[in-house]
Structures are given as structure tokens and as C-alpha cells.
Amino acid sequence: MKILTFLILITITLLAGIGGTTAYVTPESIVAAGNVYVSNVTYDPGAFFTGDTGTVTVAVTNGNANQSIVANHATFDDNDFQLTSGTYDSSSNIGPLQTRTYIFSVLTDATEGSYYPTFSLSLRDADSLFYKGMVRVDNTPLVVSLLSKPDSFTQAKKDTISVQVANPRKNEVKNVIADVSGGDGVDLLPSTQYIGRLAPGASTQVNFSVTPNHETTLNLSVKYDNGDNHHCTNLQIPVTFTPDKKRANPVMSNIAVKTESGVTHVTGDVTNAGLTVANAVTVTSLAPAVPQDPYKSYVIGALKPDDFGSFEVTFSAGNSTNIPIQLSFRDTDGNVISSTQNVTVPLFPASTQNTGFPVLPVVAVVLVVAIFVGGWFVYLKRYKQ
Amino acid sequence: MKTSLPDLLINPNKFFQQALEDKEQLRYPGLIILLGAVVAAISGYFMGSLTAGMMESAMQGMGSLIVIMAVIAAFVMTFLVWIVWAGVFYLFSRIFKGSGSFNRCLEVVGYGYVPQIIGALVTVIAALEYLPRVAVPHLTSAALQNPQMIQDATTALMHDPAMLEFTQISAVISIVFLLWSANIWIFGIKQARNISMRDAAICVGLPVILLILFQVYKLAGV
Numbered sequence: 001m002k003i004l005t006f007l008i009l010i011t012i013t014l015l016a017g018i019g020g021t022t023a024y025v026t027p028e029s030i031v032a033a034g035n036v037y038v039s040n041v042t043y044d045p046g047a048f049f050t051g052d053t054g055t056v057t058v059a060v061t062n063g064n065a066n067q068s069i070v071a072n073h074a075t076f077d078d079n080d081f082q083l084t085s086g087t088y089d090s091s092s093n094i095g096p097l098q099t100r101t102y103i104f105s106v107l108t109d110a111t112e113g114s115y116y117p118t119f120s121l122s123l124r125d126a127d128s129l130f131y132k133g134m135v136r137v138d139n140t141p142l143v144v145s146l147l148s149k150p151d152s153f154t155q156a157k158k159d160t161i162s163v164q165v166a167n168p169r170k171n172e173v174k175n176v177i178a179d180v181s182g183g184d185g186v187d188l189l190p191s192t193q194y195i196g197r198l199a200p201g202a203s204t205q206v207n208f209s210v211t212p213n214h215e216t217t218l219n220l221s222v223k224y225d226n227g228d229n230h231h232c233t234n235l236q237i238p239v240t241f242t243p244d245k246k247r248a249n250p251v252m253s254n255i256a257v258k259t260e261s262g263v264t265h266v267t268g269d270v271t272n273a274g275l276t277v278a279n280a281v282t283v284t285s286l287a288p289a290v291p292q293d294p295y296k297s298y299v300i301g302a303l304k305p306d307d308f309g310s311f312e313v314t315f316s317a318g319n320s321t322n323i324p325i326q327l328s329f330r331d332t333d334g335n336v337i338s339s340t341q342n343v344t345v346p347l348f349p350a351s352t353q354n355t356g357f358p359v360l361p362v363v364a365v366v367l368v369v370a371i372f373v374g375g376w377f378v379y380l381k382r383y384k385q
Numbered sequence: 386m387k388t389s390l391p392d393l394l395i396n397p398n399k400f401f402q403q404a405l406e407d408k409e410q411l412r413y414p415g416l417i418i419l420l421g422a423v424v425a426a427i428s429g430y431f432m433g434s435l436t437a438g439m440m441e442s443a444m445q446g447m448g449s450l451i452v453i454m455a456v457i458a459a460f461v462m463t464f465l466v467w468i469v470w471a472g473v474f475y476l477f478s479r480i481f482k483g484s485g486s487f488n489r490c491l492e493v494v495g496y497g498y499v500p501q502i503i504g505a506l507v508t509v510i511a512a513l514e515y516l517p518r519v520a521v522p523h524l525t526s527a528a529l530q531n532p533q534m535i536q537d538a539t540t541a542l543m544h545d546p547a548m549l550e551f552t553q554i555s556a557v558i559s560i561v562f563l564l565w566s567a568n569i570w571i572f573g574i575k576q577a578r579n580i581s582m583r584d585a586a587i588c589v590g591l592p593v594i595l596l597i598l599f600q601v602y603k604l605a606g607v
Contacts, residue, residue, distance in 0.1 A: 360553075361557050362601055365604070366601070368561055369564065376568075376590065
């Protein structure tokens with residue numbers, strides 16, 4: 001009898017130690033617990049990168065129409081997804097037909113693949129509720145591809161570059177920003193563009209203009225957020241100067257050089273052998289020549305492809321025999337493009353006058369001599385007489 | 386001395402009858418030649434400047450030297466020409482058994498040089514008009530090493546339109562005034578060398594005409 005009384009006291013004492021919420025498992029409570037279910041699980045981000053942090057939101061619904069249930073403990077557990085926010089350890093009541101959400105912060109170091117973490121909820125008056133939901137770890141970044149760029153870059157000429165930003169992931173990314181840089185001496189407009197959200201499988205086009213003053217490499221950086229995690233994808237675009245295959249190409253030809261009274265006249269034609277219009281075509285002489293009037297410089301104007309115009313420049317060559325002639329024009333963007341071509345000034349000016357027999361002076365001399373001799377002949381005859 | 390400049394230029398026979406009565410003296414003829422040498426030096430300065438301009442780029446700093454050389458050469462050459470003319474007339478007159486000293490010939494040639502001074506002054510005026518318009522070719526250092534280039538440059542200089550015109554004008558002027566001098570020399574040599582008028586005309590006329598023919602030959606560029 002004493003032993004039985006002791007066991008009863010021990011049992012009462014243990015039950016008292018559990019607290020005021022003493023479980024009372026009854027057949028009714030077990031049936032009620034069967035109507036409690038996980039109604040929704042949401043991962044943010046929808047797919048993790050290895051190393052990402054995120055949240056898991058689990059919605060638990062009490063499907064009983066007239067009976068509340070008491071949840072004592074909720075947790076989220078997996079070897080590959082570490083819980084960083086702790087568990088729900090306090091009891092809570094979920095009313096009839098009510099839903100309660102449990103939010104957990106997690107961190108994953110898992111490699112790519114599908115994972116099934118477990119959500120568990122222990123009920124006061126019944127067994128625990130377990131739920132396994134799938135979550136992906138996907139390290140596929142956004143894809144940045146070059147859609148179009150000029151066949152060739154020209155110094156100080158503005159060109160447009162188009163790139164495509166695509167999202168091959170299973171989840172949406174947000175705060176997508178395209179940022180392009182190229183160092184000093186390169187004008188980029190706009191250098192930063194905000195794209196915003198990019199749905200899975202969606203793509204968008206980004207255009208920017210580049211005016212390079214020297215050869216460089218453009219670095220296009222597409223930054224985006226996967227959940228609250230920052231990620232970045234880069235694309236490098238080399239900018240090298242090569243002759244523009246379609247640009248205007250004025251060419252000097254039919255050049256003639258003539259020097260008169262110390263002033264050299266260079267005449268010739270300029271033909272546009274390119275495929276675009278050459279505007280404001282101007283021809284002038286460079287040092288050591290000193291431009292002289294009337295044609296210190298000669299403006300031909302616009303030359304369409306295959307058109308030509310004549311020019312004449314005048315200058316004093318001094319002691320130089322090799323004079324650079326500068327041909328400059330503006331392209332469609334207004335950039336001034338210059339080229340020079342040397343012309344050889346004859347060392348000695350060519351005689352422009354007929355140097356044939358000087359009839360008049362010789363006739364004059366012969367006449368004077370004849371008068372002199374004749375006069376003396378007559379004089380001597382008279383003198384003799 | 387009862388001689389006068391108008392007589393020398395217009396009536397040389399009368400001039401020399403009076404001038405050669407006195408003892409030989411080369412003071413006035415020498416002064417005339419000196420004046421002629423000064424005018425010739427001025428012409429030499431202009432021509433030397435052209436040559437200096439041609440070589441300036443190849444011989445930096447040598448331009449002044451070239452001009453000075455040209456001036457001195459023209460000055461000295463006038464005195465040499467004086468002596469040469471006197472020598473020629475002296476030798477020619479010996480063929481006709483002429484008497485009289487060489488100094489008399491020098492005196493006569495000196496007096497007879499006056500028209501050529503006038504001619505030289507006219508030429509200087511023509512040079513002031515024409516030479517600034519001449520386009521001077523410039524010889525580089527490399528060109529100076531090539532005789533053909535130097536010749537081409539000289540040809541280009543001489544064939545410059547302004548230079549060509551000046552050369553022809555100055556040639557005609559010098560020939561006209563040389564004939565005037567020859568006219569004076571004939572009367573002078575007749576009296577200085579005691580030969581007939583016909584012999585004096587041959588003594589003076591022949592070398593003068595030969596010189597003129599040579600000048601015409603050069604002028605014609607044959």
C-alpha cells in the first residue's frame with residue numbers, strides 16, 4: 001500500500017512539473033489534430049544560390065469548425081538549410097478555421113539540387129505535425145549577352161551598344177541594375193540603368209551609347225537581388241579602333257603643283273570613296289607651309305559617296321619641298337576626321353614663259369648696231385671727201 | 386682744262402682735241418671709272434642678293450659673304466674692263482702703226498666710259514623694278530652636292546619671267562650705251578694713237594661689234 005501511494009505521489013509531482021498546460025490526450029483531441037494541416041509554404045527567394053540566406057513562411061490551418069488547438073513547439077530542420085532565427089517555443093492557440101504562419105530565417109551552403117527540409121509542429125493534445133516541402137538551390141546567374149555593337153569603333157565617334165539581360169532561373173530576381181564603366185576618356189550614356197524585376201524566363205534589352213577617346217575595355221556589370229542577397233554578372237566588351245567599313249573616305253587625286261612668284265598653288269580633286277556622306281570637307285596646307293591668300297584653305301562642302309569636288313590651296317613653301325596637305329571632314333556625328341597627304345613642291349619654279357628666240361630685243365639691237373655702223377660708214381665717206 | 390661733259394657726249398672730236406692737248410693725266414678718267422665701278426657695285430649687290438637667296442637655305446650665314454663678294458667683283462671688274470678695252474684698242478691701233486702711249490688709251494677709254502655709267506644707272510632703275518618680282522629658287526644642302534641641280538636652279542632663276550625680261554632690257558640698254566661709248570672712243574683713239582678716222586673706227590668698232598654679237602648670241606640663247 002505504501003509503495004502504491006508513493007508511485008501516485010511521484011506521478012502527481014511529475015505532472016505538476018510540466019506546468020499549467022497539462023496535455024489531455026483524448027480520442028476527440030486526436031481527431032481534431034487530424035484536421036490541422038500545412039496550408040502553404042513559401043520560400044523567399046524561390047530558389048537559393050549556394051550561400052544565400054532567405055526566409056521560409058509556413059502557414060498552418062486549423063480545419064476544425066468548432067474546436068481550437070494548441071501548438072506547443074514549431075521548428076524547421078534540415079542538414080543543408082541552417083536555421084538562423086530560432087524555433088517557436090511558446091504555446092499558441094489556433095482557433096477554428098484559423099491559419100497561423102510561422103516564419104523561419106535560413107542559410108544554405110548546399111550545392112545545386114532539390115532539397116526537402118522538414119517543418120514540425122507539436123500539438124498539446126495530440127502527436128506532432130510534420131511537413132516536407134521542396135526547395136531548390138540553383139546557381140544559374142542572369143545571362144548578359146551582347147546583342148549589337150558597331151562593326152568598328154572610331155576615336156571620338158559615338159556608337160550604340162545593345163545588350164540583353166535574361167533570367168534563366170526558376171524564380172524572379174529584383175533590383176536589376178545595369179552598370180557600365182570604361183575608365184577615363186570614354187563617355188558612356190547612360191552609365192547606369194535600373195531595370196527592376198525580371199521574371200523567370202524573361203529578358204530585357206539595354207542600350208547605351210559609347211564615345212571612346214582611346215581604346216579600352218568596357219565592363220558591363222548587371223547587379224541583382226535574389227531575395228535579399230546581392231549578386232552580379234559581368235560582361236566585358238573590348239573597344240578597339242578599326243577602320244569603319246562604311247565611313248566616308250575622301251581621297252585626294254589629280255594633284256598638280258605650280259609655283260608662281262614664291263606662292264605655290266596646289267590643285268586637285270577630292271572624291272568620296274566611302275559609303276557615307278563626308279560633311280564640311282576642307283583642304284588646307286600645314287606647317288612648314290605658310291598659307292597665303294587667296295586660298296589659305298578651301299572648303300568643298302558635303303560630298304556624297306562617289307561624288308567629287310575640286311580644290312585649290314595656296315601657300316608659301318619656304319625652303320621646304322615636302323608639304324603636308326590636310327584633308328578634313330565631319331562624319332554624321334560631327335566628329336572631325338583628318339588625313340594628310342604630302343605633296344612635293346618643285347625645287348625650282350618651272351618657267352611659265354616661252355623662252356624661245358627673243359625677237360624684239362635682238363631686232364632692236366641689230367637695228368641700233370646697223371644705224372651705228374651705217375652712220376659711221378656715211379660719216380667716214382664724207383670725212384674722206 | 387677747257388673740256389666739257391656735253392662736248393664729250395655730243396661732240397667727242399672737239400672734246401678730245403682739247404683734252405689731249407695737255408699732258409697725259411688719268412685723274413678724271415680714273416674718277417669716271419670709279420663712279421662706274423660704284424654703279425656696277427650696286428648692280429652687283431642686286432645680283433648677289435639673288436644668288437645669296439638661292440643658296441641661303443643650304444649655306445646659312447653665307448648670304449652676306451656672297452653679296453660682298455659680288456659687290457667687290459663688280460667694282461674690281463670695272464677697272465679691269467677699263468684696262469682690257471685700253472689694251473685691245475692699243476694693240477689694234479698698233480696694226481695701223483699707231484703711236485702714242487698706253488696711258489693715252491687708258492685716258493680715252495676712261496672718258497668714253499661716261500655713257501656706260503648712264504646706261505648702268507638706267508639698268509639699276511630697271512633692276513629695282515624687276516628683281517623684286519623674281520621668284521628665287523632655293524637650293525638645299527643636298528642640291529648643292531649635285532651640279533645638275535645647281536644648273537637647273539640657275540636655269541630656273543634665269544628663266545623666271547621677271548628675270549628674263551630684266552635680262553633682255555639690260556642687254557639692250559648696255560649695247561646701246563656701249564655703242565655710244567664706242568662712238569666716243571673712235572674719236573679719242575684717232576687722236577691718242579695718231580691714226581686715221583677709218584683706222585680708229587676699225588680699231589674700236591671691230592672688238593665692240595664682236596662683243597655685241599657675243600651678247601646677242603647670249604641673249605638669243607642660241
